[in-house]
Amino acid sequence: MATQSKSLNGRRGNLLQAIAESIADLGGVVIGWVITLGDITQFFLNTLSWIGTRLPRATLLPNFYQIGVLSLPVVALTGTFIGMVLAVQSHSQFRLMHLETRLGAVINMSLVRELGPVLAATMLAGRVGSAMAAELGTMRVTEQIDALTAMGANPIHYLVVPRFLACLILIPALTIMADFMGVVGGAFYSIYGLGIDSNHYWENSANFIGTFDLFSGVFKSLFFGAAIALISCYRGFHCDPGAEGVGRAATSAFVVSFVMILVFDFFLGVALDNLYMMIWPEGSRLL
């Protein structure tokens, strides 16, 4: 009897210890997140504090070229196809309700409010974010960032600010390009592939899409661009040693940027929707 009670107490003790360890582990993870969040905030404020100063021209233009100009073809191509895919997917549903002519409104509204900005940001995170994290990570591993500091140059000023500004300033242009090519792609397939009357297609688009829709997409893209630049540069600066560390920094830069794009998209979507309802309570909607 006494042995049984001892073994029961022992099991309870082990269980309690396992629960306590799990709680401690969870606490450790939460503390780690809070520390990282604090670090990123400090990194962001540090970056902001250098924006008003004289910027290094030698790094500014190459970054603008790399981030903006070289991203244009891929953003344009994906925008075109997403517009055409939207036409394919929506057509069968709208045909059932005999609302094919409204296809333009649905495709173009989806593009300018959501898909254009999110797609442009995702492409930027994949093409530029990972590359930035890998490049800065390699610079960290090979002591090039230390060399900058040792020569009296601030690495945030020299490396982060040009990338941050390039992402922030050029992502609206990339978003507009994705929107435009998506609109063209969607219209092309709807009119020439599905045989929808072009007058009705464009008339419905013009009736349902307003300046605010265009503005909201471009406005959201600014947050996406800032998030991509900050997360990627931060991951590069805090890269673990070795090739594995650089690889992990590049991967996590994309994953975290993508998650943050969707999180920002949701919260900004809600905020902008409320703003719209506040300004135009009687505003017309799609249906």
Next chain:
Amino acid sequence: MTSHEQRHSEHKHDAKAPLVELRTVDVAFNHHTVLRNISLKVPRGQTLAIIGESGSGKTVMLKTMIGLVRPERGSVHFDGHDLTTLSDKELTRERTRFGFVFQGAALFDSMTVGQNVAFPLREHTRKDDQEVYEIVVSRLAAVGLPESIVGKKPAELSGGMRKRVGLARALALDPELVLYDEPTTGLDPIMSDVINELILRTRAETKVTGVVVTHDMHTARKVADRVIMVFPLSRLEPDEPQIIFDGTPAELDAAHDPRVTQFVNGEAGERLMEMRKMADLRLNLDW
């Protein structure tokens, strides 16, 4: 007047005071102490060699001297200024008085050799392109590199050439203190001696103070007029000093401490057995 010219006119130093001084410095990374209670003075004009086995904290000590690593405790003085209390801008200004030759040269991959050597001049002086170019060519010539190398990328150079470009870059601003992190590691014996000769010639021509981290005894004996040996904390008792030798290169041969003689003569002794015991102990603890 630029910050570089300003500091030359401002710093009228006391010739007898040490140029660099570490006072009871502790350095730790993620709760792992690397340097403990280090006190060290480097007089003006001296070339000090820091020797010790890998992982003993030599490079960390070097980086602490120029504020690249912040100590947990104690203070770091350069020409009377406590680097641990300076603001970022003040620290940046002080750093223009140092030259740092990194182990892997740490040349900027994205720049040409000429742009690398010109970097500190462009950051801290207002010299025009022609003046900068002339200085770059003269610094390269001083380390035995031809003008034709100016337009090449670091990836096109051999290890020895990269090290020499690193030295040319470190000397671009006529520093008062040059720090060399394992300058001969990875080079063939002839190129190692070329680097040693360059260190000696730099000192003879500019009267610069030098700190050389090395585990190459030939380098330590040839270039230094004082040698200190740092021992890994993991193999010391809590009350033992971490600097286990401080004297001239000639005194190294007369040292009685077996840890010093073993290192100087390159004898493994019981080291392999010790490492195996430690590995076994760790394995048992992990299980």
